[in-house]
Amino acid sequence: MTLWVTYFFNINYHWHLEEFGLQPHSVQGLRGIILMPFLHENFEHLFSNTIPLLVAGSFLFYYFKNWTWLIGGVVWLMGGTILWFIGELGTVHIGASGLVYGLVFFLLVSGIIRGHRNLAAVALLMVFLYGSLVWGLFPDYVKLIKENISWEGHLGGAISGTLMAFLLINKGPQKPVEEISEDVDDDNWDEPPYWLADEKDNENVEEEKDEHEPNQEPAIRYKYVPKNANPWEKDD
Numbered sequence: 001m002t003l004w005v006t007y008f009f010n011i012n013y014h015w016h017l018e019e020f021g022l023q024p025h026s027v028q029g030l031r032g033i034i035l036m037p038f039l040h041e042n043f044e045h046l047f048s049n050t051i052p053l054l055v056a057g058s059f060l061f062y063y064f065k066n067w068t069w070l071i072g073g074v075v076w077l078m079g080g081t082i083l084w085f086i087g088e089l090g091t092v093h094i095g096a097s098g099l100v101y102g103l104v105f106f107l108l109v110s111g112i113i114r115g116h117r118n119l120a121a122v123a124l125l126m127v128f129l130y131g132s133l134v135w136g137l138f139p140d141y142v143k144l145i146k147e148n149i150s151w152e153g154h155l156g157g158a159i160s161g162t163l164m165a166f167l168l169i170n171k172g173p174q175k176p177v178e179e180i181s182e183d184v185d186d187d188n189w190d191e192p193p194y195w196l197a198d199e200k201d202n203e204n205v206e207e208e209k210d211e212h213e214p215n216q217e218p219a220i221r222y223k224y225v226p227k228n229a230n231p232w233e234k235d236d
Contacts, residue, residue: 003096006038007046021094022080024087024152033080037096041148049096052130056103059122063107064172071168075102075160082156093150097136101157102164104130109165115175 010017022036023029040046061068079098087093104126110116111123136154 003038003040003046003050007040007043010039018092018094021092022083022087022153023090023092024084025089029092030084032093033077033084036080036094036153037076037099039094040096041094045095049100052100052104052133053096055129056100056107056126059107060103063119063122064168067168067171071106071164072099072103074164075099075106075157078102078160078163079153079157082159083150083153086156087150087152093153095150095153097150098153098157100130101133101136101154102161104133105158105161106165107161109162110169110172113165113169114173116173117175119173 006017009015017035017039018041020031020035021029021039022032040049057072060071064071076099079102083093083098107119108123108126111119111121111126114120133154136149136151137158139151
């Protein structure tokens with residue numbers, strides 16, 4: 001919103017705020033590190049930076065809630081500082097494209113190095129939507145298309161976003177820990193499996209039973225009685 005308000009007042013009231021942009025290797029140009037993202041040359045320049053800034057910023061707020069302002073602030077300042085050192089003397093750099101590159105590269109690199117499924121999907125989405133941004137890092141491409149593009153600002157943003165992704169690798173969403181089931185080593189069982197344990201218990205029960213109730217064959221007693229004799233008659 002601030003970008004649009006600044007652009008509106010600058011265009012309507014002819015304030016010529018572009019002179020407050022970043023001027024490399026100039027002490028006065030250091031103020032551009034802070035002011036550069038708010039300044040845009042025309043509506044097309046402003047619109048082309050607004051959409052990716054909103055998309056990348058939304059993902060950043062969603063996945064890095066407690067670290068969003070730190071990430072955005074460091075990418076902003078670090079990218080501008082790199083531009084101040086590597087930029088061409090006598091030039092003025094304006095626009096939020098460096099910040100866009102920083103946030104996009106932060107999400108892209110974070111999704112790759114963390115192994116987080118959802119964040120990796122965001123990284124692929126960033127490549128799909130803004131993969132062409134990579135060409136803006138090369139000066140030969142900028143000269144080829146003959147457009148007034150700050151490839152140094154893009155490079156500074158990409159470097160700062162990548163560095164922040166590695167510095168904050170332990171912050172934010174992490175790859176879920178998966179439980180790894182290992183095969184049971186037959187030679188190193190601490191306890192027998194349940195089916196062996198049942199057999200062992202049954203053997204113990206049988207042994208205890210044998211101790212208390214000796215296994216003896218019953219004695220068979222019989223008496224021979226003649227066919228015509230009275231079975232109830234007692235022997236003399």
